[in-house]
Amino acid sequence: xxxxxxxxxxxxxxxxxxxxxxxxxxxxxxxxxxxxxxxxxxxxxxxxxxxxxxxxxxxxxxxxxxxxxxxxxxxxxxxxxxxxxxxxxxxxxxxxxxxxxxxxxxxxxxxxxxxxxxxxxxxxxxxxxxxxxxxxxxxxxxxxxxxxxxxxxxxxxxxxxxxxxxxxxxxxxxxxxxxxxxxxxxxxxxxxxxxxxxxx
Numbered sequence: 001x002x003x004x005x006x007x008x009x010x011x012x013x014x015x016x017x018x019x020x021x022x023x024x025x026x027x028x029x030x031x032x033x034x035x036x037x038x039x040x041x042x043x044x045x046x047x048x049x050x051x052x053x054x055x056x057x058x059x060x061x062x063x064x065x066x067x068x069x070x071x072x073x074x075x076x077x078x079x080x081x082x083x084x085x086x087x088x089x090x091x092x093x094x095x096x097x098x099x100x101x102x103x104x105x106x107x108x109x110x111x112x113x114x115x116x117x118x119x120x121x122x123x124x125x126x127x128x129x130x131x132x133x134x135x136x137x138x139x140x141x142x143x144x145x146x147x148x149x150x151x152x153x154x155x156x157x158x159x160x161x162x163x164x165x166x167x168x169x170x171x172x173x174x175x176x177x178x179x180x181x182x183x184x185x186x187x188x189x190x191x192x193x194x195x196x197x198x199x200x
Contacts, residue, residue: 062103066116066134067096069141073120074148075128080120091123097155104160106191111136113144113191115165117155125178126151131158131167133191147189147196153181164199165189 067085072078073094080087080094087094100117107113114134121127129149134141154170167187176182188199 062114063099063101065139065141066101066114069134070143071116071118071132072143072146073118073128073130074146075130076120076122079143092120094118094120097129100155100158102157102159102165104163106133106160106163106165108163113160114141115158115160115167117149117158117167129153129155131165131189131196133165133196145191145194145196147198150181152178163190165191165196 067082070079070081071094073080076092078092080092082094082096085096085099095118097117097119102115103112104115105112106115113136116132116134117129118132119127119129128151131147131149132143133145135144149167149169150171153172156168156170158165158167160166165188167189169185169187170181171183171185172178172181173183189196190199191197
């Protein structure tokens, strides 16, 4: 009699365990069926950078004139005439930095001046930038005033706005290497008595 009870109890236990296993596996299958498929993230889209507007005929004429003007470079105490925007002789190279110019009236005489960023190298690793103000006289431009900038800076833009030269540039921070400036900086200058004065 005891043996029969033991067998019956074992069968009940086996059936109970099997039922639990069947129930759990059914839930797992149900969950796997109902679980939503992962949604792939949309691929990033890049916003196209608009092409710069072409220069006007007037701007071309001014730039051509400035590319063949004389500039004073105080760091070498040299007056140099550029040809097509460049100069190279006796180990010295000079040029207009990436055609960086701004045009506007700086002295309220009704005539436009040009603000030009130049760069000069004397054979070493330094490339010294200067903001030069050029005055139009009899159809050509002459050097009027200037202000030295830093070695190996980057110039984003130069404009003349309401009689002020606004220079957007990247200069060296305290931990930057000479090759690699990282600090954004805006400089403003006004022309007073043929001298450039920084406006704070």
